[in-house]
Structures are given as structure tokens and as C-alpha cells.
Amino acid sequence: MVRLSLAACLFAGLSSAVQFDTVEKKKSSSRLPGAYIVEFEDGKSTSGFNKEVAGQATTRLEFDYKLFKGVSIQFNDLEKADDLAANIAALPAVKNMWQVKVYSIPDPQIEWVGTPGVDHAISRKKRAINETEADTFSPHVMTQVNKLRAKGITGKGVKVAVIDTGIDYKHPALGGCFGPDCLVSFGTDLVGDDYDGYNTVYPDDDPMDCQGHGSHVAGIIAAQENSMGFTGVAPDVSLGAYRVFGCDGEAGNDVLIAAFNQAYEDGADIITASIGGASGWSEEPWSVAVSRIVEQGVPCTVSAGNSGDVGMFYASTAANGKKVMAIASYDNSQYVALLNTSHYTVNDSSTKIEFGSTAGSPAAWGGVTLPLWAPNYDTTVVNGGCDAYPDDTPDLSGYIVLVRRGTCTFVQKAQNAAAAGAKYIMLYNNAGGTSAIDVSTVTGILAAGMVTADLGAQFISLLKEGSTVTLEMSDGSDGKVTLTQSRNGVTGGSVSTFSSWGPTWEMDVKPQFGAPGGSILSTYPTKKGSYAVLSGTSMSCPAVAGIIALISEVRGTLDPTLIENLLSANANPQLFNDGSKFYDSLAPVPQQGGGFIQAYDAAYATVLLSHSSLSFNDTDNFVSVLNFTIENTGSEDIEIDISHIPTTTVYTLIEDSIYPDSFPNEFTDGAASLEFSESKVSVGAGDSVTIEVIPTPPEGLASERLPLWSGYIAINGSDGTSLSLPYQGLAGSLHDAQVLASDDTWISKSTDESLAAVPANTSFTLPAAGTNDSSATLPALVWYLALGSAELRAEVIPVSLSAPNATSKSIGEPANFPMLWNAMGSNSLAWAGKLVNGSFAPAGQYKISYRALRIFGDASESSDWDKSESPVFSIKYAE
Template identity: 35%
Template structure:
């Protein structure tokens, strides 16, 4: 670059042969650097949001109602309890946790730091005050302000003998902590890569990352490096993401790493909650969502803010002047419309502090009540009962037992995939997530200043569980590379299939959300049959591969006979019918399934021998093609004593037919993409810009699906090109991509994820042009231009213009003062 006189600044260098040789640089002309022989790729530094659990509750004591009643239920679900009974605890295995750091002063994580302790080492790459600004590294990865990494560490390594009788999956393993987040904020994936490489050089057998951001592709820098590390035989477990509400094709990186284990979440079967006692009328105790009893002594009368149990905005406005002093009452209010804090603020204005919010069907779960510590959620039927009794004049009252009120509340979604788990597959059609582990309503350790224990939910909780199971595997079979390289296959082929609901007749959950199913640690570690590969991907119809092969190897001591059968899962209808928009989660499922025929339906395999099976997979028929159905299921290899499985995945449609760029007016009331000014006004006619102050153009756009390449170029206003997204009269230049004449690049990005339909920063993209400059820093002369947007379709050929969707802006006049 120096020889070519290309301006750059080196921020960081990586020198890990076989894993990553490269630098973090600030470049002036990316295109020219990419043209240098030997340059493999240039990727932007991507900001990854700080880990945020889906639900969080600080445990207040032994009788806290939110503590799961059976604290080892997750171990029972997965066979970890059986391995512990055999004395298998992960002795001698090193696990690197890349997260927010760990409060190793927590006595149940050993209470100290350094060799000879549970947390043997690590590094703080960023410091407390890091917000993707200048890092302040420190050799001690202590976190007492966030807590996420401490919760992760407890799932792996909490010592038994604590007040809640929990234990880590591999509590005799050693932990290295790598802190890459401050107390809040995000991190660049260059620091993630730095931590990964440090984790390798420190000799960890397993690396685990409960972090990520929606990406959709396997190509992010941190995903590629993670995949390379996993290819050496180390096990890497990474969160699948908590974006289940945003639908399919929304996988997370670095969890998309091809060789890593992307982990989905399953809800715990029980939630430890508290019961309140009803007085004045016969009624069962009322369960309220809290781990510990509300600190309320005595018996308080009930007051309902509305006698109407169907009201949608109960207490969302100031309570009427006729409202009595509520300081001595239990106030009952219906959930809905406004925030809980707004309701509670209005109630507090009348003196009310003890509040029971009754559910409206949104779900009985932990809620955010802000600083109102004596407010919590109860179930809909209980709330309606209290309101009706109050309205009829019955003197009903409530007390909150300070002991003996703990109740093991059966989670109605327990044993199902958590609704928040992100749906795959990746846009480049990789099998993500890989497997599931318990992640919903998980009790674990927390920083001592923040409460010592907490109940959190997220794929962040499932991921360290799989790291712990991996440590148990290494502890039994040794941590040789060949064990690590086959671990994911072993876990997937021995997993437990998960239904989509507890209703008989409903299909199994789509493989695009459960992966191969819930891990069965005991079965995996004691398996004497090896089935491989574990994942069969038929691809889309344009690249369909109906014939798939797998092998069954007997490593046991006796001959085994098996039957082969097909067990379909639900077919995910990934798009809203007749639209270009993905279906929100929970993604609708169809029972119409693929058909699978086998070369052998029964066979016997002797010790040391291998049987190969060919499966012929035919996509389901009779489905709406505009929903781009993703079909999936399992091939079971079983006898009366044991069973194994192979998971498969395919698309009954062509990815190249999926529209990439949103050209509708659904989200902004104007057809997209659209030119904007600095104030956000939409511009549809020729407009001049001076670039003085805020007088500069921008483009608002949305991607309805991911794109491998998105280009914004400046072109002549009279260019002859027929765009796909806004029709123009001129004839298109025929031929290859290079035949479209451009004046210079404004912006280029590879492997872009689709946008969501949620206004949380993921709902749209905005390109701003604050000064008249091309992407390489050269000045754009004053004149008239158009902006040409092109987005490559998935599976499209980047050398062919016809494989791009395109849009041409109105004419822009550049009139920057000289």
C-alpha cells in the first residue's frame, strides 16, 4: 500500500498463521487496496451489541418465587445429571468465556482469580467504561457492573453446595475469562477476533461466546475466524440469537460460523414463584411472578383501578380525583397499551405501592417494573376474579406469606424451544442453529454487588450449557482434535427431537429453530454408533440435491440391527403469502412435509463395520410458493434399545426468486428506495444540494432479504439502463456487469442482512452523503447526477448485471461552493 501511495492507518495487526493473518486499518480507497495481488478480502469492522438477556431477575433470597423449583431441572432434561452421577465433571478441561468478564469474587465461582482457582486466567480487553471507544485493557477480567458473563460462568462452573442447590454442567473445568464488553455498550468484531486468538494461544480446549448480532451470512470476520479455530479441533459454542420474533432468515454472527456449534434455547420446565393468600372469600392461593416474597406484612384490601376486566388501557392515564388513598391497599390493574412503569406511576400518584398487574394474554412472565419493587404480574384468571369480587362489594384482601409461599410453577412452554430463539437457515443455506440447550428461566451466579444469583433467559444461557457438555465430552474422550472435530455431529445425531407445541398432532418444531433438537449429553458421550454427516442440506430448487448419503458405523462390541424411518418436522412458511416480507415469529408451520425414500430400510452392522445409506428427498407439494417454504425433518436409525438421527433441510423454491430490495410503500408511506434531505423529507423530483450546513442528500432503503453485494454508484443523469425497481424508458445496456458505466462508488457493502419490521435500528438502512466525495475520498465535481443502487440476488452471479436488482434516483444537482 505504501508503494502504491495509498493512504492508510494501521490500528491493529494479527499474526496467527492458519487462523488469521491481517490488520485492522483505516483506508482511504478500499477498491484500490482490494486490487493489490495477495489481498484476500477487506471487511468492515462490525459493531456487535452488548449481550442482553430476554428476561432478567435478580434473586432476592431462598424463597424468591422466580427461582426454578427444581434447580437441577436443566440437568435432568439433558442427561447431565446421569453423567454427574458417574463422576464426570469436566476435570482438566479449559474453557474460555468471551463475554463481559466474570465476578470471580462470587464464592460459588471460587472466590478468587488465578492459577489454582476456578477462574484461572484471562484478560480484560476493554475496561469498565468501554462503549466501542478507546479500550483500556487490564490483565484482570473482573466484572461487577454487568453480570452477563458471571451468569454464563455459573452455568458452566457453579460449585455445588450453594443455597440454591445448583451446579455447573462442568464445575471441575477451569475457566479463562476474556472481557470484551464494558459495563454497557457494544464492541467491534476486531476485539472479538483478538479475544478468540488469545483464547487459542492460552490453550483453551473450548471457547464460548454468548453474543452476536443479526447477520444472515457465514462470512463475517468473527464468524470466519471462529470457523477456522473450530476446524483445528477446538469446540466453539456460540449463541444462535434472540431474534425469533423477527422471523426466518435472521441468523446471528458470529454464530453463523460454519464449523462452530450455534446454540438455540429451550425453556426450562419449571419456574420458582411465590403465592399470595386470598382472604374474605374462598379462592386458591394466587401465584405472582417473583423469586422472593414481596416484603409486605399484614393483610391488605384489594382496590381495582377499573371494574371492567376487558379494558385495554387500564391506568394508562391519571386516575380520577375520586380515587381514594391507595397506600394501604393491594391495587389490581390490567396489563395493556402503555408501559408497566406508566401504570405504576399513575397509581403511585394516589399512594399505591403494592400492585398486582393481571395478564391480558401476552404471557405470564417476568416484567419490567422499573423502580417499583412491590409490583408484579399475576395470571389473567386470578386478576379477573379479584376485580369481579371487588366490583361486587365483597371485602376481598391479600397477604404475602414471608415463608412457605414458594411454588414450583410449571412453565406452560417448558420443554419447548424458546419463542425468542432466532430462526435460520442462513442466507447461504447453512444449517443454523445446530442444536438446542436449556436457556429459558435459568438460575445461575451473578456479581456479588448485583445480587449473587439471578434468573436470566436467552440463547446466551443455552450456549455455555453446550460448552459445559463439550467439557464433559472432552473429559471422557480426551481433548484430541479428532474428538473436537466430530463433537457437533455426535451431539446432533443423539439429540432429542422437540415438538412445536404440547398439543397432540402438531408437527415437530422446524429444524430452522430447534436445530437437531435438545442435546442429550449422556447419550452422546456413551454412544457406540457413529452416524455422519449429521446434517443433510438439499438446498433450494435451483440447486436441488435430492440424493443424500450418510453412514452408520458400529464402534461397539456386538452386532446391531437398525430400521431406517422418516420423521418430518413442521415446514416453515417463511414469507407472508403474496408479499415480499418474511413472516414474523413464531413462524407459521405446515404439516405438509417432504417424502424420503431409502436405499435400505433395515440393516445389520457388525463391530467395526460401516453401513452407507442413500436417502432420496422430495420436497412437499401443495404449498403456496410465495411463502418460500423451508421443509425439514429427521431420518431415524433405531432399534428397540437405541436410536440415532440425521437432520435434513431444504427450500421448496428458488432463493434467486426472493426479492431483495423493498420497493413498497408499506413502511414509510412512499415507494422505497427514496431520496431524502437532511431533515428526512422525501424527494421525488430533481433537486440541488449545496453541502453547506445540513444541505446534503441521503437514501432511505430497506432490504426485504439479505444480499451478497449492495452497491451505490454515481452515474450520468442520462444513463441508459432499465432498472428493476423503478421503470425507465431507456434501453438497458445488455451484457455483463462491467458494461454499466459508473462515475464512481459512493458506498459498497458485502453480505448484508435483511431488515426487520421492528423500529429498533434494524428496520431500515440510510445512506448519507454529507460531502461531495466518492468513497475513495476524491471530490465529486459540481454537476448533475443520479445515484444507482444495485443489490445482488442470493445465489446471483456478481459478474452479471441481470442478477442484480436496481434502482435509479431522481436527478441530483451538486452545487458545492468552490
């Protein structure tokens, strides 16, 4: 009796692939020049370190924590930084030394934001399949939070720390105050308003949010009752606000390490961060720091990332850390739209009909009363407004132009309309709900907005009949808002297409599981509108943190391993969806981990599994047998059936290529088979049994394309227990996969953001050795990694004018090398001629010779490095 079936729970929600535009994407990290994190050995004198850096560096942050002792420093002279860093790394007191990297503020897609200074009066219009259903908050229904809340479980007494942009604690729904007796009861500002990731931090005790992201996250966890009709997952927890971003910019991993450790020492029971960047390596310093905290008994949730379009093996740090819960996003079961209330008339009728729209940018809709005009009456057109309007188009300055969303950018649609005189443009969606659009760069457009697909079709139908449809627009200043919710069978409950895929480069299962992250209503700073609907794994991650608080209240424990196992085992794996339809197989484990979490089932489960997942690694490191334990903590004996349901195997690489495929990756027939030491067992009350799992990887696959196989072990009990255990493996060798092609390194200009290659033998004039000139155009050393590499090295090779093809001896590594724990993709370094040893390359012709260590490679083996040489370029120095 296998209750885990292919008809896993289906919901309706955001159809991002159909909409042709993107949601939140976190940028990869970049190095902060001349900045290092230094961790000290416990009990060893740091006098040597102090002597070495005296007068040479300034302190960014001090780490005087139980789990992390050290300092982050910024060398005063960037030209000497790498020499000094090498000396410091060799000191007996230094345990670890890492480069400081910076991570961007997450940029979720904005579906709707309230109007600042306005108390919104909600007009609720629910359109559900069953109109008798209670109008409950859909993310809570999807995750069974509503069932726990019905039992009075609210997270009381649990301290949840939010590492983010701060929290607007003055928001009425976020408690209205900051301090021991407030909802936001603890925390600090580690950076100050003006911090941008690269400059000096100015910490203070006030973690007020001036950006918005952290306030939205906080409301998902613990929002109090409000006029918008929702509350947070666990409204009785105590929130901690640890601000790591200024009002704009980025945050260094040294700041993030400090924030996690400070939250830990302040007694946080759970720590959550919706921050990160592409990595895939658990050895990253931020990941290491978070893993240590989890090992001390504090669950940590970190968003899995928002680069689902990149494809597999794009796990984000610090979510890729050992024992850290990486949280995927699933689409909301409801299209949630909060729309400014306006009116329209048909054929100049005196009857005004109410409708809602989302204002875009610009948004000068106040007092606008104009008829609609549409370039196309086809409500299925995929490229509406993407082409230039015909010559006989009327002057559109007296109309609101109605265009269907799809294919080309919003800006392109607005440009075509503006070219015909339009000042106002209204898009209608090609999926459920609406979102804010930004066409502020288009000259002539005064206001833009979006209405729902249904309303747009209704308008088009009237125009097609020859009717005049006149819109009387509101700019939202009256505060009237229409809340609409509607089910959608296209992608609801599926993994959001923007959610990043794992696994890590060492085949750890990532993500662990997921929660609703698409189209989530929550709080926003009062100065920015008080409430907003946003989409991203930034939204699913705090939901899981709140759910952990609820589970801990029920079970009386915060043990991270137990809670992770409970959440994974009781999650519902979902069918794969490419953004347009569901398929008849479960989504692969590297996309969804254990699946969509079910809070109530996890909280009250009496049958426990000893693992949250199983990884059999790749062919070279194949684990021929793994085991897991089933423990019956109930009062009655139960009979257990064990079986498994494979997912479709997914190719990592493009055919006949060393490069990864992008989403949706190619699926292939063939799945692993599993044998169990026992497929039927009796587990007595208070007893446990251990089950061995023996996999047979699929055969006949193109192993050079790195096919990843996965699936779910189903554990079904006579007491109604229905659990699942995700597993994965790789039918190929990660070690044998090339990570750097011989021609994937080139020279660009440091001023060229596109990193376009310059012609061979291009000459650069560099600032005089030892000087800085921010206006200079330097050679940018560019490399493109097909897969991740734990270490990238480079050598500067002189090229003889008389024998350009001759191989000369290296004069050293460029400053800032080696690069450690690299994600796949492109990266670059602006080079001013400095070498790691502190000297400067003489004027002349050079090429850069690179070596990238393969996955699972041995750095001492030459054959484990992929090699590439850049084209020749010349340098000389200014006088």
C-alpha cells in the first residue's frame, strides 16, 4: 500500500514561465579587494598577527564569539595586500584565512506595493472553486499551518532571528516598538544606513529597515492581525532583527558571519536568512560558520536561491552548508492581487463599473480619464505590442493603450506605444494575478499599469464589438484596494521555476524542502506602503523558520536534525512543472528535496526517520549501500511497507558539450532501482528497525552528460503513516567532467560590463606601478567555468616578440589569485599589473595561463587541472 503517489498534492499559483519575465535572482558574490577574514586558533597568541598588520590594515569587524574568533581586515595599500595576506596565513595563530566576498540585497519581484501614507480600505473579492470555503490565508492552508493555529499553536516563547535589511518595528503589524516587551524584542544594526558592502560599517543598536526586504520577511514569520486580513506563521514568537545591509548595496560575508554568531550568542532559537549567492561549496567561510551554529542545536534556514533558469548544480551559499536547511520555493495556490480601485464605463454610460489594477512606474494615473485603444484584439497573441505600430495608427495621446503581456520586454512594448504618441499604457496579464512593471526609462510615458488576464479579455471583447471603454483611473491615493484571489491549475503547488536547483558539487542533497514563495502578501515598511506582495525564495525561507517554531512548541525540542528529518519525511513531493503544465512524474530531488512541507503532519508524527535524504554520490564515489532507521515512538505496534517511486533522470550537460543545460533540463528514460533489506517490517511501540538500501543506477545513459537519478522511498504504515525519503545519485563521473575549456579565458576591458573580448594584441596603459587611477581602463582577466572549481590558479606568461608562440616561464600569479570555491559561470579580475609576490610585471606582451581544479580533484595531480590560455595582450605603465 503506497500512499505516496504521482498524484501528489496539486495547487494553483504563479505561472512564471508563461509570463516571460523574471522573479528574484540573487547575484553571485564578488571579492572585496584587499579584505580578508582571519580566524584564530583557540588559545594561541595573536601577537605575531598584531605585529604583522600594525599600520598595514584597518579592522572591519572583530569576531569575539564562542564559535568564531578572529577579525576581518582591510589592507590600507591594495598593492601590498596579497603579500601581507600570504605572510599572515602562515602565522601559527591563524586557523583559517578567506577573502571577503560581498552579496547583493535580494531583489524579489514586486507584484504589488501599497501607497505610502495611506490606510488601505480592502474590498475583498474572492473567487474560489468552492465559494463556501473559509477565506483563509493560502500559504498557511497549503502548509497545514492553519491546522496548528486552530489548536492554539503560535510559537510562543520561541526566539527567531532574522538576518536581513532590518525590520520596520514601528509597523503596527510588527509590534510598533523595539525592545524586551515588543514583538521585535532583540537584535542590532551591524552596518548603518550608508553601508554598501565595500565601505566602512557604522553599527548601532537600532535595526530599523530602510530597504524593505527584511520587513516583508518578518511579517511572513510573525505579522500580527491587520487590515489586510492575514497573520504570520507564528505570531507569538519573539523576533530578532540583525541588520546586515544598508539602505542599498551589498553585504560582506564577514558581516554575515558576525550576524549569525551574534544572533546565536543572543540566544536565538532559530536563525533565518533570505540571502545568498551561487556557490555549491560547503567549505565557503559563511557556510562553515552557519554549519557550526547548527551543530550547537540552532536550526538555520537559508533560501536556496533564485536562479532556477540556470539549471542544475547551482546551489547557493550559505544554504549549501552542511546541516543547513536550504529552502526551495513553491508557487502559491492562489493568485493574490491587491489592486488600486478604479472605474470604467461603456459607451459613455452613467453606470461606473469598479475594477482593480496594479500601478507600475511611472504611475501618474491621478485624474486620468481616457478611452482604451488596443493594437490587437487577439487575447491569445504571444507578442502583443512587440512590433512597431503601422503607419495608419491614430495619435494615441488621447488613449490608454491596452496590450497583452508576453514575449518582449515591458520597455519595448512601451517604446512602440510611445512612438505612436501614447502617454499611458495598460498591460493585461497572460497568467493569473498582476505585477508591477517599470517603463520609467521610456520617454513620453506618464503612467503604466497592469490588469488581470480576465479583465483584459473583457476589455478586448468590448473593443472588438465596437464599444468605447473609458477608464477613470485612480492613483491609489484614496487608499481603496481590491483584494482578489483565484485558483490556477497551471502551476499552483509546483516548485517555482525560479527556485535554484542543487545538488552541491560534492553531491549533498540541496534543497532540503520548500514552502510557498511565489506571490506572498506580507508587511512592508510603512514609509514604503506598509504591505506588499513579493515573489522569491526569500519568501519561502522565513515561512519554514516560522513553521519550525510551531513544531518546536508541539514537540518541545529544537533539535535541528530531528526537525529537518520530520519536515522532509512528512513533506509532499510534487509533480514536475516547467511553468506551463504538470508532467506525470515527480519533480527531481535536486529541484525540490523532500518536497512541499506539511507542518501539522511533521509536528505530530510518531514514526521518525533517521535521515532527511540519501545521496549515493557519483560513479567514482558510488556508495553501494546506505541505511536508514524507522523509529516508532507511538503506543501501538505498526506494520510498515517500504517501496520507492523514481523521478525522471535529468541530464546535467548539453549533448556533446561540457556546459550545463539551462532549465528545463533534458529528461531521459531510465531510473535507478532500489533493493531493501526488508520491504515489510513490524515495528513495535518504542522500537526501531534499520533498513539497508541497495541501489542499482540506471544503465544505457550518456554518462558523459552527467545524468542525475533520484526518487523517493515510500514508508507507509498500518496506522496511516505516509512518509517519504528522497534519494539521489549520478550515473557519471564529476571528476572526469571538464570544468574549464581551453578557449574559455580571454581579455576584456575593465570598463566593459559585458566582458566582451578585445582583439588579440590589444595594448593597455596602466597606472604607474604602485599608484591608483580609478579612471584607467585596465585589462580584465576573464574566465568562464563550465562547472564549479574549488581552486582556480593563474600565471602571467611573457610572450616573446620574435617568437610569439614560444612558451616562456611564468613570472608569477596575478594579485588576488588563487580564487577558491568558485561557482560555474563567468567572472573577471581587473589587473593593474601586480603579482602575488608584490612586484609588477614589466611592460611587455603577456598571456595568462589558467588552471582550474576538477571536482573531487587532487591538487597535487597535474592531470586533475583543466588548463586554458588567454590571448596575448600588451601592457605599459603611465609616466
